[in-house]
Amino acid sequence: MELIVQVCVSGLLLGGIYALISIGLNLIFGVVRIINFAHGEMVMVAMYLTFWLNYFFGMDPYVATIIVLPVMFLFGVLIQRVIVQPIQSSSANMKIFATVALSLILQNVALIVCKGNFRTVQVPYGMSTFELAGIFISVPRLVAFFAALGSITLLYYFLKYSYTGKALRAIVEDHTIARLMGVKVQRLYLLAFGIGCAFSALGGVLLMPFSSVYPTVGIPFTLIAFIVVVLGGLGSMGGTFLAGLFIGVVEAVGGTYVSPALKEAIYFGIFIIAILIRPQGIFGKGKGSEEVGLK
Amino acid sequence: MRTNKIIVAAAILALGLLAVPLYFTSTFILHMFTLVFFYIALTAAWNIPAFGGKFSLGHAAFFGLGAYAASILYVKYGISPLIGIFAGTVCAMLGGVILSFPLIRLKGPFFTLASIAFAEVLRMVAIDWRSMTNGSVGLNIPFKPGWLNLTFTSGMPFYYIALGLAVLVILLAWWIRSSALGYHLRAAAADEDAAKALGINTAKSHFFALMWSSGLTGMIAVFYVFYNYVLEPGTAFSMDLFSLQPAMNGIIGGMGTVWGPVIGAIIMTPLGEFLRFYLGTIQQGLNFVVYGLMLIAVVNFVPGGIVSLMAPWFKKKKSGESSARDN
Amino acid sequence: MDDLLVVRNLTKNFGGLAAVSEVSFEVRRGEILGLIGPNGAGKTTLFNLISGLLASNQGSIKLEGEDLTKMPPYRRSAMGVGRTFQVVRPFDMTVLENVMVPIFAHYKSAKEAKGKAYEILEMVRLENMADSMPSSLTLAQRKRIEVARALATKPKLLLLDEVLAGLNPSEVAENLPLIRQVRDSGVTILFIEHLMDAMMAISERVLVMDQGALIACGTPDEVTSDQCVITAYLGEEAPEC
Numbered sequence: 001m002e003l004i005v006q007v008c009v010s011g012l013l014l015g016g017i018y019a020l021i022s023i024g025l026n027l028i029f030g031v032v033r034i035i036n037f038a039h040g041e042m043v044m045v046a047m048y049l050t051f052w053l054n055y056f057f058g059m060d061p062y063v064a065t066i067i068v069l070p071v072m073f074l075f076g077v078l079i080q081r082v083i084v085q086p087i088q089s090s091s092a093n094m095k096i097f098a099t100v101a102l103s104l105i106l107q108n109v110a111l112i113v114c115k116g117n118f119r120t121v122q123v124p125y126g127m128s129t130f131e132l133a134g135i136f137i138s139v140p141r142l143v144a145f146f147a148a149l150g151s152i153t154l155l156y157y158f159l160k161y162s163y164t165g166k167a168l169r170a171i172v173e174d175h176t177i178a179r180l181m182g183v184k185v186q187r188l189y190l191l192a193f194g195i196g197c198a199f200s201a202l203g204g205v206l207l208m209p210f211s212s213v214y215p216t217v218g219i220p221f222t223l224i225a226f227i228v229v230v231l232g233g234l235g236s237m238g239g240t241f242l243a244g245l246f247i248g249v250v251e252a253v254g255g256t257y258v259s260p261a262l263k264e265a266i267y268f269g270i271f272i273i274a275i276l277i278r279p280q281g282i283f284g285k286g287k288g289s290e291e292v293g294l295k
Numbered sequence: 296m297r298t299n300k301i302i303v304a305a306a307i308l309a310l311g312l313l314a315v316p317l318y319f320t321s322t323f324i325l326h327m328f329t330l331v332f333f334y335i336a337l338t339a340a341w342n343i344p345a346f347g348g349k350f351s352l353g354h355a356a357f358f359g360l361g362a363y364a365a366s367i368l369y370v371k372y373g374i375s376p377l378i379g380i381f382a383g384t385v386c387a388m389l390g391g392v393i394l395s396f397p398l399i400r401l402k403g404p405f406f407t408l409a410s411i412a413f414a415e416v417l418r419m420v421a422i423d424w425r426s427m428t429n430g431s432v433g434l435n436i437p438f439k440p441g442w443l444n445l446t447f448t449s450g451m452p453f454y455y456i457a458l459g460l461a462v463l464v465i466l467l468a469w470w471i472r473s474s475a476l477g478y479h480l481r482a483a484a485a486d487e488d489a490a491k492a493l494g495i496n497t498a499k500s501h502f503f504a505l506m507w508s509s510g511l512t513g514m515i516a517v518f519y520v521f522y523n524y525v526l527e528p529g530t531a532f533s534m535d536l537f538s539l540q541p542a543m544n545g546i547i548g549g550m551g552t553v554w555g556p557v558i559g560a561i562i563m564t565p566l567g568e569f570l571r572f573y574l575g576t577i578q579q580g581l582n583f584v585v586y587g588l589m590l591i592a593v594v595n596f597v598p599g600g601i602v603s604l605m606a607p608w609f610k611k612k613k614s615g616e617s618s619a620r621d622n
Numbered sequence: 623m624d625d626l627l628v629v630r631n632l633t634k635n636f637g638g639l640a641a642v643s644e645v646s647f648e649v650r651r652g653e654i655l656g657l658i659g660p661n662g663a664g665k666t667t668l669f670n671l672i673s674g675l676l677a678s679n680q681g682s683i684k685l686e687g688e689d690l691t692k693m694p695p696y697r698r699s700a701m702g703v704g705r706t707f708q709v710v711r712p713f714d715m716t717v718l719e720n721v722m723v724p725i726f727a728h729y730k731s732a733k734e735a736k737g738k739a740y741e742i743l744e745m746v747r748l749e750n751m752a753d754s755m756p757s758s759l760t761l762a763q764r765k766r767i768e769v770a771r772a773l774a775t776k777p778k779l780l781l782l783d784e785v786l787a788g789l790n791p792s793e794v795a796e797n798l799p800l801i802r803q804v805r806d807s808g809v810t811i812l813f814i815e816h817l818m819d820a821m822m823a824i825s826e827r828v829l830v831m832d833q834g835a836l837i838a839c840g841t842p843d844e845v846t847s848d849q850c851v852i853t854a855y856l857g858e859e860a861p862e863c
Contacts, residue, residue, distance in 0.1 A: 035404040101594070104586060481723075482713045491674075494699030494727045495723070
C-alpha cells in the first residue's frame with residue numbers, strides 16, 4: 001500500500017515537468033498550427049546548456065535558469081523565423097518534414113559536439129529526500145513540481161488578462177482570426193514559439209539535478225508532449241496540466257509494477273488509445289484543427 | 296519511335312545491371328549496388344501509402360516484424376527462410392493491420408506520430424521478450440551456405456536477389472498507382488472529402504495501401520537479415536535505418552510518385568554510406584546533419600522532390616508509354 | 623410527382639450553436655430545386671449533412687425511402703447522392719483522370735473507365751481538355767470538372783454548391799444551360815446559388831434558409847414576395863413569420 005502511494009507521488013512530481021514541456025508544445029501547436037517534431041530536442045538543448053553552465057562555470061542548475069530561459073526563448077524565435085515562417089503556407093506534411101529535419105540536425109549536432117555519453121550535473125541536493133507521513137519525497141522533484149505549477153499559473157494569467165495573451169488565445173480558438181491580423185500575426189507566432197520553447201526549456205533545466213542528458217533524450221519528450229496535448233486539449237492550460245500529471249503517474253506505476261523496460265511502451269500505448277478515442281482532446285475545443293490534420 | 300528508344304534503353308540498362316557482378320568483383324562495389332537495390336525496394340514500399348498522402352516514420356516496425364519472424368523460425372525452430380519469407384510478410388502485414396486503426400481515423404501528422412510510437416513499442420517488446428528474441432543481444436544467423444538457408448559464400452546471389460526485389464516493388468508500385476486503388480489514393484491525398492463524396496471508401500483505400508506497404512517491407516526485411524547474418528532490436532527496429540532512411544529517400548526523391556523513391560535511394564544510399572564510413576569515422580552523426588539540411592532545402596525549394604525537377608523528361612516518357620498502350 | 627429525397631427535422635450543432643436546425647423538406651424527382659440564403663445560413667452545412675461528410679445530431683434523410691442518415695459518404699454516393707464543392711479543388715491529375723476516379727468504383731478496368739469518362743467530358747464540353755492539367759483551365763472550366771466528376775458517380779440527386787459563383791456573365795451564360803441539360807438527362811438537382819437572376823431563371827422551386835432554419839419554400843415568385851425572405855436578406859428585425 002505504501003509503495004503505491006510512494007510511486008504515485010513521485011509520478012505526480014515528474015508529471016509536473018511533463019506538463020511544463022507539454023504546455024510549450026500546446027502553445028506552439030495552438031498558435032502556429034505546426035506539429036513540431038523537434039519539440040523534445042528543445043528540452044535536450046536546454047539540458048545541455050544547463051550542463052555546460054554547471055560544468056564550465058560551476059553554476060547551479062536553478063541559477064542557470066536566468067541564462068537558459070532567455071537563450072531558449074530566442075532559439076524558439078529563431079526556429080520560427082528561419083525554419084517555420086518560410087513554409088507557413090505549405091502543406092502540413094511539408095511542415096512535418098521541416099521539423100523532422102530540425103530534430104535530426106539538433107540530435108546529431110549534439111552527438112558530434114558532446115558525443116553519446118550520459119552527462120549529469122553534480123549537486124548536493126540531487127539525491128536528497130525528506131520524509132512526509134512515511135513517504136519519501138525527492139527535493140529536486142518537489143522543486144520541479146512547484147516551479148512547473150507556478151510558471152503554468154503565470155502563463156495562464158498572462159494568456160487570460162494581458163492584451164497579447166488574449167490575442168494569442170483568440171488565434172488558438174479560431175485560426176481564421178489569424179488571417180485578419182495581417183503582419184501582426186507573424187510577431188505573435190514568433191512570440192508563441194519563443195514562449196513555448198522557453199517553457200520546454202524550463203522543464204529541461206528542472207530535470208537536470210536528478211537525471212542525465214544525452215543526444216536522443218528528447219525523443220520520448222516529443223511523444224509525451226503530444227500525448228499530453230491530445231489528452232489535455234488544444235488551448236487548455238488546466239487540461240494539459242492534469243494530463244501531464246496523469247502521464248507521470250501512469251509511467252511511474254507502469255514502470256514499477258509491469259516492467260521498467262516497458263514503461264515507455266505503456267505511454268505509447270496510451271497515446272495510440274488517446275488519439276483513437278479523442279483526436280481532438282478530452283477537454284479541448286479542437287476547432288479549426290483540421291489545418292494540422294487533426295480531424 | 297520514342298517507345299522503341301525507351302525499350303532499347305531499358306534493355307541496355309537491364310543487361311548492364313545483370314552484368315555488373317561479372318565485371319566488378321570488388322566486394323565493396325557489389326555491396327554498394329546490393330544496398331542501393333535494397334533501399335530502392337524499401338523506399339518504394341514505404342511510398343505506397345504516400346500515394347494517398349499518408350506518411351509513416353515507423354516502417355521499422357514492419358521491417359523488424361518481418362526480420363524477426365523469419366529469423367526466429369530459422370534460428371529457434373530450424374525452419375527454412377524460404378518459408379520464413381511468407382511468415383515475415385504475413386507478420387508485417389499483421390503489424391499493418393494494427394497500425395491501420397490509427398491510420399483510418401487520423402489524418403496526416405497524427406498518423407505519423409502513431410507510426411513512430413508503434414515502432415518504438417515493438418522495439419521495446421523485442422528487447423524485453425528474451426525467450427524469443429535473445430533480448431538486446433539479438434539473434435545470429437548460423438553460416439550454413441545453401442539456397443534453402445538463403446546463405447551464400449559470395450555476394451553475387453544477393454546482388455541478384457536485391458535487384459529482383461527492387462524491380463518487383465517498382466513494378467508493383469507502378470501497377471498500384473495506375474490501378475483503381477492508385478487513383479483513389481491520389482484523389483484522397485488531394486482532397487479527402489471530395490474523394491469520399493465521389494463514392495470512394497477512402498479508409499479502405501488507405502488500408503490496402505498500408506497492407507501492400509507493410510507486407511512488402513516485411514518481405515524485403517527477411518532477405519536483408521539473411522544478407523547481414525545478425526539482427527538485434529536496435530538494428531531491426533532502427534528508427535534511423537528503416538524508418539527515417541526510406542522516408543528521407545522518398546521525400547527527397549519525390550514522395551507519392553513511382554520514380555521518386557528510386558531516384559532518392561540511388562542518390563541517398565551511396566551518400567549515406569560515404570558520410571557514415573568516410574566522415575563518420577571522424578564524426579558520427581554527420582550523415583544525419585547533412586540529411587536534415589537536404590530535407591530543409593527540399594521543403595523550401597523543391598517540395599515535389601528531385602523527381603519534379605526531372606518532370607519534363609518524365610512527362611514525355613509517360614506520353615510515349617500511354618500512346619503505346621492505346622495502339 | 624414523387625419525392626426523391628425526404629429530409630425530416632435535420633439538426634446539426636457546432637458546440638451549442640445550431641448550424642442547421644430542424645430542417646424538413648422534400649426534393650421531387652426530376653426537379654431543379656434552388657437553395658438560397660444569406661452567408662452563414664447553413665446551406666453548405668446542409669449539403670455536408672446530406673452527402674454524409676458531417677454526421678447529423680438528429681433528424682433523418684431518406685432517398686427513395688432508404689434511410690441514409692447513418693451511412694458513410696461513399697455509400698450515399700453509391701445510393702445516388704452526388705455533389706460538387708463550393709471551392710473547386712480538382713485532384714492533381716489530368717482532367718480525364720479526375721473524371722475517371724469515381725468511375726473506378728463501377729469499372730475496374732482503366733480502359734473502360736477512360737471511355738466512360740470521355741462520354742461525361744463530352745456532356746460538359748471539356749472533351750478537348752481531357753489531357754490538360756486542371757490548373758491550366760479557367761475557373762468556369764474547373765467548375766465543369768466538378769460537375770463532370772459528380773456526374774461520373776451516376777447520381778440520382780445532384781447537389782451543386784455555387785457552380786456559378788465567381789464566373790463572369792458570359793461564363794454564367796455558358797454554364798447555366800448545363801444545369802438544365804443535366805436535369806433533362808434524368809438527374810434531380812438541388813443547388814445553392816448566390817446569383818439570384820440565374821437561380822430564379824432555372825429553378826422550379828426555391829428553398830430559403832436563414833440562421834440554420836428553413837424560412838420559406840415555394841416558386842421563385844412566391845419566395846421573392848415573401849416578407850420573411852425580404853427581411854432575412856435586408857437584415858432587419860424579422861416580424862413574426
